[in-house]
Amino acid sequence: MKVKKIEYPTALSKIVDIHDNNIDVFIELEDGTHITVVVSTPLNLLSYMNKENINFISATQPDIIVKSLTQENIEQAVENYAEGDAFWLKLLFVAHVDREFIDMDRIEQCFKRIKRDNQEIELS
Secondary structure, three states: EEEEEEOOOHHHHHHHHOOOOEEEEEEEEOOOEEEEEEEHHHHHHHHHHHHOOOOOOOOOOOEEEEEOOOOHHHHEEEEEEEHOOOHHHHHHHHHHHHHHHHHHHHHHHHHHHHHHHHHHHHOO
């Protein structure tokens, strides 16, 4: 799906360290969907873990990760997430807005089917 518009509530020029930071990004898709995502750098995730004295980041809405916070990198990443029907971009947003939108029963059914298929492969 085409990305119609990308906006930054904080100007990219105001980011002090483009290699160790994160930014909110507002996205409008060609179908009229409006999505907000957080774009982070790997170093920013590491800095957060060091600051909080933790060894992992708890399960939350996943950020889109880029090497550095440049317009080019952010646009490339957003366009990649929007490919096809924008599944990954929409999934990230919906999971963040309300977990109830995700049908866990259906996910469990998928895992059961995968387990059954794997068992059949092992038996053959």
